[in-house]
Amino acid sequence: MAPFILVLDDYHTAHSKPIEEAVTFLLDHLPASIHLAMITREDPLIPLARLRARDQLTELRAADLRFSSSEIVGFLNGVMGLDLPTDQIVALASRTEGWIAGLQLAALSIQGDHGTDRFMQSIAGSHHFVLDYLVEEVLLRQPESVQSFLMQTSILDRLSDSLVDAVVPDPATSGKQRLLDLERQNLFVIPLDHERRWYRYHHLFAESLQRRLQDHLDRGGIAELHGRASTWYESHGFEIEAFRHATESVDLARAARLLEGDGMPLHLRGAAELSLKWLESLPVAELDARPSLWVMYGSVLLITGKPTHVEQKLRAAEAALGGVDQDVRIRDLFGLIAATRAAVASLMLAVKPYGAQLKLQAAEASMQMTVHDDKTDDLIGLIAPAKEAWVDESQEIAQVITQASRALEYLRPDNYHVRTSAAWMLGVACQRRGDHDGARKAYNEVIAYSHMLGHQLMAVLSLIGLGQIEEADNSPRVAEDCYEEALRLAGDLPLPALREARASLERVRKNLRPELKGGLVEPLSRRELEVLALIAKGLSNRDIGERLFLAVDTVKGHNRRIFEKLGVQRRTEAIARAQELNLLPDPHKPH
Incomplete structure (x- = not known):
């Protein structure tokens, strides 16, 4: 038999057990010359796991279909002829997450008009092109119970089984099952971990759902959803998320209590801008x-x-x-x-x-x-x-x-x-x-x-201050101990004060032990010496990374530590200092 391909398009519309059984039978008895191509928005109820184990399945999923950065540039500026600047392309890529239909709709909405306001509207889930598509093609095709669940959980930045159970309780179906069903149906839900404990909605889908929720539920109902979310987050130790939902639920007393925190206010724990926005809104x-x-x-x-x-x-x-x-x-x-x-x-x-x-x-x-x-x-x-x-x-x-x-x-x-x-x-x-x-x-x-709290920063700065005091009071050995402890405790903390501490320690040690004059307080590691040698050869950070199989950020970290240990700020100064200390390999010596 000549080879051919059987294509089943829009297979997700075939909600029938006899069809699923027939397709499964076909797959089990499919001749080698026949390939079955199935195009569907959701996982079909056929033995996918068994086919994967037999290496009889090739899958192209959302991650494979997502446009890359270069493809997005080619589509928007090449195919659609928009000639958008880089910052707007980056924004579109982030909002659409490479979803080609979203890119197409956004491009259509801004053709001929690159104004900032119009552009920002074009990449929002509430834009009528995007909203109409997602509502007509996705939301309205779902049962009413699923539509309601999607809209009500759209207030959440991320979803877990117990969280959705708390916000939208359903005695008949667990939150875990509801989330797994959404993922199987490819309803713009994205798992955030391999264990399927946390999910989130696609950005544009979430915005569309939120807009739809406002049309279907009054402010009191939406506030109640936020209140349930706040309660769950607080009970699970997520105080910042609990505070955000408390502000959305217009529960002033609860939000105030959460902001003050239990011994440490939330704005000192990473919620400064969120706290300010809420406080500015209060009469x-x-x-x-x-x-x-x-x-x-x-x-x-x-x-x-x-x-x-x-x-x-x-x-x-x-x-x-x-x-x-x-x-x-x-x-x-x-x-x-x-x-x-x-x-x-x-x-x-x-x-x-x-x-x-x-x-x-x-x-x-x-x-x-x-x-x-x-x-x-x-x-x-x-x-x-x-x-x-x-x-x-x-x-x-x-x-x-x-x-x-x-x-x-x-x-x-x-x-x-x-x-x-x-x-x-x-x-x-x-x-x-x-x-x-x-x-x-x-x-x-x-x-x-600081020792009680396990925080290093203030302790390091205080030790440096103590070192400076002891040095000024002519107690160089005590000063040396303070500087050493500060540097030990600091580790890789990116503190400008550490450069001064290293210089001070070198100065104190030279005064205590004159034989150290001209040397280093802290020796360079083997890797740092390798990086320094390549710096002296004029290689860029990227070239050094490729030569030593290191990430560019790792090379930059080595550079920073080398500069601090040598007491310099520039590459040229580092090379000069290294030559003074004979840290560079002899260029005439055979390797």
Whole structure:
């Protein structure tokens, strides 16, 4: 028999057990010359596992059909003739996830109009081209129970069996089975792990479902769904997700409680921008009714790099707290107010314009240059440099010491996170003032708290500060111990202060042991020497990676550690320093 291919298109429409049985029988008795091609939107009820085991099955699934970056560029700018810039192509690729129908619909909607507003609408699941397609071709083809489930669970960024059971309970079918059914039917649901514990919807499909949900359920019903999600997330330890859904459910009391956290506010745990967005939406009357939210507001503004607006919120908090009995919780709020003010005053030490407002504006401008929402690292970087005070800094230093000391007086003894920050700022200010005893006490308190919390950053910075103090007080051996411990504890932390610590340790060791002069404090590893030799040959990071079979990011990490150990900042300086120390191989020596 001559070979031929039997094609069954739109097989997903054949919902019939006799057809499934007939196709299975056909596959079991198929002559070698016949190939069966099946085009379907969902997994057919035929023995796929058995066919895979026999190596008799070739599958092309969503991941195989998804357009690559180069294919997306070729389609949009070549086939559709849009001539879109790179940033818009990247946005389209991200939103559509390479789904060609979504790319086609978006392209049709923006042909002849590249305006930003029109472009952003074209890649939203609520755009009528996308919405109509997904509703007509996908959603309306499902039973009403499935449609309802899809719309109601679209409020979730990710889905698990117990989570969907909590949000959309169904005694007849478990959440696990419902999710497996969606995956089998290829209903734009994407597994996030191999164990099928977590899923998410395709971005455009989720947006379309959310738009459809708003048309079919009132605000109260949608808020109830968010409330159930918040309860589930909190009970499973996902406080940030619980907070987000609490804000969507308009449950002010619940959201406020979650924001304050259990000993550590959520904005200090990665939810700074989410917290700020919610606080900005609240009317003044609600904030006055819950003074703790004013305190959080001021602290959130600081963490998001907006110190110019902090004092106004703190004063509003103090006004709202006036006359309230100062129990442990209220005293802790006053402690957080003081710690926030200490941080603002510390920022004013980091910049040089005259006048408090100008100083804060300069610090804010510096922090807003970075792209991340949480500016904690920027704050630490600005506050961290410890030096003797300039004459015109005395007022700010006094303010830091006053407020940090007040924070430590009022904060709960077990509020370790905020106490650690307050003690560190106190240590830096005392060191700048020249009060070495006060700085030692504060830094040692930071180190003790950091060990309890398992946090390295503040402990490393405090050890460096202690090393500087001991070096200034002519105790080089103690200083050496402090610098060594700081470098050991820091590991691969990307801290600019570590370069200064290495240089200080080298200086102290040279003074203690003159024979070390001209050498290195910390030797280069074998791999770092290999990278250094290739740098000296003029190879780029990519070339070095290819030569040594390393990722480019790994090469960059080696570069950073090499520069820090050599005490340099540029490749040319590294080569010169390496030549001084005879670290480079002899080019005339045979290999």
